[in-house]
Amino acid sequence: MTALAPAVARVARRAGPAWPLTLATALLLAALVLPPLAVLLQVSLTDPNLDGSPGALTLRHYAQLLDDPHLLASAANSLVFAACATALSLVLGAALAWLVERTDAPLKPLATLTTIVSLGTPYILYVTAWLYLLGRAGPFNEAWRNLGGAGNLVDPYSLPGMILIEGFLWSPLVFLLLSATFRAANAEMEEAARMAGASIAATLWRISLRLAWPAILALALFVFIRNLEAFDVPVLVGTPGRISLLTTDIYLATKEVPPRLGHASAFSMVLVLVVAGLLVLYGRLARRAEAFASVTGKGFRPRPFALGRARPVAGLLIAVNFVLVLGLPLLALLWVSASPFLRPMRWAGLPSLTWKHYRAVFSVPAYVDLALHTILAAAAAATAAVAITAIAAWLAARRHPGGPVLDQLATLPLVFPGIVLGVALMELSLRLPFPLYGTVSLIAIGFTIRYMPYGMRYAYAGVLQLHRELEEAAGLSGAGPLGTLRRVVVPLLSPALAAAWLFIFLIAAKELSMAVLLAGPGSQTMAVAMFDLWSNGQGGELAALGLVWAALMTLVATAFHLLGRRSGTAAYGR
Amino acid sequence: MMKPPPPDATLAVSGLRKIYPGGQGGVHEAGFTLTPGTFFTLLGPSGCGKTTTLRSIAGLERPDAGRIALGDRVFFDAAAGLEVPLDRRQIGMVFQSYAIWPHMTVFENVAFPLRVARDRRFSRAEIAASVGQALETVGLAAFAARPATRLSGGQQQRVALARAILRAPRLLLLDEPLSNLDAALREEMRTELKRLQRQLGLTTVYVTHDQAEALELSDTIAVMQAGRVVQMGPPRDIYLRPRNRFVASFVGATNLLDAAAPEAVAAGAIGPATLSSGQVLQATYPEAARPGTRIALSIRPEALFPGPAPDGWNRLEATVETAGFLGNLNRYKTRLGNTQLHLSTSPETLLEPGCPVTLHVSPANTLALQEHP
Numbered sequence: 001m002t003a004l005a006p007a008v009a010r011v012a013r014r015a016g017p018a019w020p021l022t023l024a025t026a027l028l029l030a031a032l033v034l035p036p037l038a039v040l041l042q043v044s045l046t047d048p049n050l051d052g053s054p055g056a057l058t059l060r061h062y063a064q065l066l067d068d069p070h071l072l073a074s075a076a077n078s079l080v081f082a083a084c085a086t087a088l089s090l091v092l093g094a095a096l097a098w099l100v101e102r103t104d105a106p107l108k109p110l111a112t113l114t115t116i117v118s119l120g121t122p123y124i125l126y127v128t129a130w131l132y133l134l135g136r137a138g139p140f141n142e143a144w145r146n147l148g149g150a151g152n153l154v155d156p157y158s159l160p161g162m163i164l165i166e167g168f169l170w171s172p173l174v175f176l177l178l179s180a181t182f183r184a185a186n187a188e189m190e191e192a193a194r195m196a197g198a199s200i201a202a203t204l205w206r207i208s209l210r211l212a213w214p215a216i217l218a219l220a221l222f223v224f225i226r227n228l229e230a231f232d233v234p235v236l237v238g239t240p241g242r243i244s245l246l247t248t249d250i251y252l253a254t255k256e257v258p259p260r261l262g263h264a265s266a267f268s269m270v271l272v273l274v275v276a277g278l279l280v281l282y283g284r285l286a287r288r289a290e291a292f293a294s295v296t297g298k299g300f301r302p303r304p305f306a307l308g309r310a311r312p313v314a315g316l317l318i319a320v321n322f323v324l325v326l327g328l329p330l331l332a333l334l335w336v337s338a339s340p341f342l343r344p345m346r347w348a349g350l351p352s353l354t355w356k357h358y359r360a361v362f363s364v365p366a367y368v369d370l371a372l373h374t375i376l377a378a379a380a381a382a383t384a385a386v387a388i389t390a391i392a393a394w395l396a397a398r399r400h401p402g403g404p405v406l407d408q409l410a411t412l413p414l415v416f417p418g419i420v421l422g423v424a425l426m427e428l429s430l431r432l433p434f435p436l437y438g439t440v441s442l443i444a445i446g447f448t449i450r451y452m453p454y455g456m457r458y459a460y461a462g463v464l465q466l467h468r469e470l471e472e473a474a475g476l477s478g479a480g481p482l483g484t485l486r487r488v489v490v491p492l493l494s495p496a497l498a499a500a501w502l503f504i505f506l507i508a509a510k511e512l513s514m515a516v517l518l519a520g521p522g523s524q525t526m527a528v529a530m531f532d533l534w535s536n537g538q539g540g541e542l543a544a545l546g547l548v549w550a551a552l553m554t555l556v557a558t559a560f561h562l563l564g565r566r567s568g569t570a571a572y573g574r
Numbered sequence: 575m576m577k578p579p580p581p582d583a584t585l586a587v588s589g590l591r592k593i594y595p596g597g598q599g600g601v602h603e604a605g606f607t608l609t610p611g612t613f614f615t616l617l618g619p620s621g622c623g624k625t626t627t628l629r630s631i632a633g634l635e636r637p638d639a640g641r642i643a644l645g646d647r648v649f650f651d652a653a654a655g656l657e658v659p660l661d662r663r664q665i666g667m668v669f670q671s672y673a674i675w676p677h678m679t680v681f682e683n684v685a686f687p688l689r690v691a692r693d694r695r696f697s698r699a700e701i702a703a704s705v706g707q708a709l710e711t712v713g714l715a716a717f718a719a720r721p722a723t724r725l726s727g728g729q730q731q732r733v734a735l736a737r738a739i740l741r742a743p744r745l746l747l748l749d750e751p752l753s754n755l756d757a758a759l760r761e762e763m764r765t766e767l768k769r770l771q772r773q774l775g776l777t778t779v780y781v782t783h784d785q786a787e788a789l790e791l792s793d794t795i796a797v798m799q800a801g802r803v804v805q806m807g808p809p810r811d812i813y814l815r816p817r818n819r820f821v822a823s824f825v826g827a828t829n830l831l832d833a834a835a836p837e838a839v840a841a842g843a844i845g846p847a848t849l850s851s852g853q854v855l856q857a858t859y860p861e862a863a864r865p866g867t868r869i870a871l872s873i874r875p876e877a878l879f880p881g882p883a884p885d886g887w888n889r890l891e892a893t894v895e896t897a898g899f900l901g902n903l904n905r906y907k908t909r910l911g912n913t914q915l916h917l918s919t920s921p922e923t924l925l926e927p928g929c930p931v932t933l934h935v936s937p938a939n940t941l942a943l944q945e946h947p
Binding site: 186188189191192193194195196197198199202206207210211213306 | 632633634659660661662663664665666667669670671673675676677686687689690691692734737741
């Protein structure tokens with residue numbers, strides 16, 4: 001024992017004064033992140049006993065999975081769906097971001113408005129709006145029939161329909177992220193090209209696009225991964241249209257009686273491996289994008305490109321995007337929420353508009369509980385995720401020993417598609433000696449695990465912007481690691497942490513794929529309740545509830561936007 | 575490429591105005607005419623409008639008023655509603671950040687103006703020859719194939735220069751091109767810039783806040799303050815004959831002593847100036863003064879001599895306060911009544927702190943300056 005003490009002291013000295021903090025953070029992260037992975041692996045490799053506990057080892061689930069001809073079809077559908085939707089959202093989002101950030105195009109606020117509203121609106125609400133718009137009673141098919149066409153012009157329950165809807169869903173986020181890229185870019189790079197005699201088109205093609213290319217490529221891969229994991233559109237559009245995708249296959253396997261958990265777990269493991277591979281690729285691309293990011297000059301407010309005669313066209317593009325991504329769905333939802341039953345949009349229907357769906361929403365106390373559950377779970381998850389990742393990001397960014405491990409642990413949940421994490425947490429919680437399955441707490445834990453990587457990104461970037469000497473001065477003044485963290489780092493980091501909190505809150509509040517597996521009858525979240533309403537054919541009530549909720553969340557999203565703009569200007573220099 | 579400049583490369587800027595919403599920075603009134611081949615420097619503190627002036631000439635900003643012409647080509651005329659787009663002005667420009675495109679090689683960066691040229695198509699051989707010559711001129715011939723991301727600051731600077739002169743522009747604009755370099759490299763590039771400008775005979779507009787750079791490089795300097803050109807002239811005039819207090823203190827170090835004119839003095843004449851202590855000095859008045867006009871006497875630290883001096887020089891009885899040895903010179907702070915007087919001497923001249931000293935300065939180097947001329 002006495003011989004051990006100097007050795008421990010030596011290790012502790014090398015690990016630096018922050019090692020107890022590092023160790024505690026690592027253990028906490030590991031306890032959150034590793035069990036879901038372990039349980040998936042175990043269930044996928046064992047035969048269940050009659051009581052549901054894991055039995056003998058087997059590769060049966062994997063063998064069945066690979067034998068199933070259905071898998072190939074689902075995989076192909078998933079790939080086509082993810083790739084095409086990514087391309088669509090990228091073209092829309094990138095064009096919009098460039099027009100808004102670098103030209104004198106009119107109507108710019110419309111693009112920002114679209115983004116803010118879409119940040120807070122559950123995807124499921126958008127999807128139902130589009131299903132109505134493109135559906136049999138929707139204005140497109142109605143116009144087609146009025147023009148003398150037979151049957152329906154478009155069928156939303158098809159792969160192209162799914163791609164269209166998913167592409168629209170993602171374009172605001174692409175716009176948001178690429179706006180930052182274009183804003184941070186050194187405008188002198190483009191000005192130099194113009195001075196060298198290049199036209200606007202040549203500058204755009206040879207300089208702007210090429211410089212943004214690594215960032216666009218990295219973003220494309222990120223959106224592709226998220227589209228591969230998508231659940232809302234596949235289950236709402238694909239399943240009724242008999243188009244199976246990987247995520248919906250997993251979901252349906254857990255909903256069979258008895259649930260085929262081994263099958264779902266093996267399926268999940270395969271999906272986790274695919275996503276992990278893509279994430280490694282993404283990491284490389286993102287690093288290259290950073291190497292390309294140029295140092296800006298004195299931060300002169302760049303004069304945006306004068307589009308001249310093309311200006312009205314640019315304005316039209318922005319307006320059309322606004323109508324497609326926000327205007328039409330909103331109009332459809334308003335119509336549906338105020339109509340007594342599902343019917344086409346017609347002037348003749350105006351007199352019979354009704355408040356009954358809104359009255360229903362406000363008179364049923366269960367809806368208030370629903371809102372409270374959702375806010376509670378999202379807020380708890382945002383708080384926990386931000387608290388843990390703020391410490392982990394500081395330790396990692398300041399290269400404390402063990403920092404890289406913290407970084408990897410906190411980023412690991414990116415490999416879990418929502419549905420997969422849902423399966424894992426379901427299996428995990430069913431084995432616990434105390435009842436956790438079906439509670440709001442479990443959903444909050446799930447959100448925390450799933451969205452920690454986002455907290456990490458915000459906090460890490462925030463720490464990198466802090467000058468190291470601020471902390472060293474605190475250390476020289478006698479503050480320990482915890483004191484430095486509490487009195488210097490966290491206060492200076494607060495804008496980044498607040499942005500992270502709001503972002504996680506917003507995406508958690510609209511999450512469906514994981515919550516739908518974990519929610520019990522008394523612990524539904526808003527998105528899950530909307531899913532149920534949709535499944536029960538209560539479209540009117542769904543639209544009314546969704547609009548009220550979206551209005552509330554738009555307020556939060558506005559706060560997020562304002563905060564980002566304030567701290568964004570500080571980061572980008574004027 | 576290295577032809578003498580066309581005879582009509584006269585840059586004429588008049589009545590230039592550009593006010594930003596919010597009122598920070600911008601130009602209130604700027605005008606100048608440069609003979610071809612002039613190295614012209616806009617000098618001033620940040621926010622004085624020098625960069626806005628440069629960017630207006632480039633076409634990167636649209637002025638609110640004024641006229642900009644190069645020879646017989648009018649680039650901008652607010653009254654006539656005329657504006658030539660920046661990509662049609664055929665001006666070479668080096669940006670503060672150099673703006674070297676990281677996704678291209680050195681060769682491609684320099685060749686860019688020919689690749690996007692719309693007046694004619696250039697053959698591969700023509701492009702290779704022009705780029706080769708431009709790189710030769712800036713001393714980077716061996717670097718053509720190198721990726722732009724693998725260049726030092728000085729090399730990026732040279733690439734930016736090569737790109738700017740590739741199409742033999744009639745005008746070269748340089749926006750604080752040396753501010754991102756370290757001190758030693760800055761010295762080297764200063765010489766290099768001057769050599770290139772002479773060799774190519776290019777009319778050049780240079781923006782800087784570094785007075786040493788401006789004095790060494792320029793044929794003509796325009797000192798700007800708060801959006802206006804306050805003095806324009808050759809470097810010697812700017813330094814030795816500043817027109818007002820601001821120019822004297824911004825360009826080089828100087829002592830400013832509060833004084834008043836006891837009688838009327840004509841512009842350019844030598845006349846008496848009364849210090850607050852009552853002592854009367856003989857000073858040069860760049861502007862006419864009336865009896866009682868408040869003035870600041872500007873005396874450069876190196877114009878003061880502690881030794882014997884010719885008749886007619888001003889004598890100042892001061893006390894040495896502190897001494898500092900800088901290698902190439904000694905710097906002293908002395909006290910004259912209730913003001914401080916800075917003095918620089920040769921390294922051999924030694925003065926003891928605490929001792930009285932008699933300082934001499936010629937009337938030509940004692941300038942009676944007014945707040946605004």
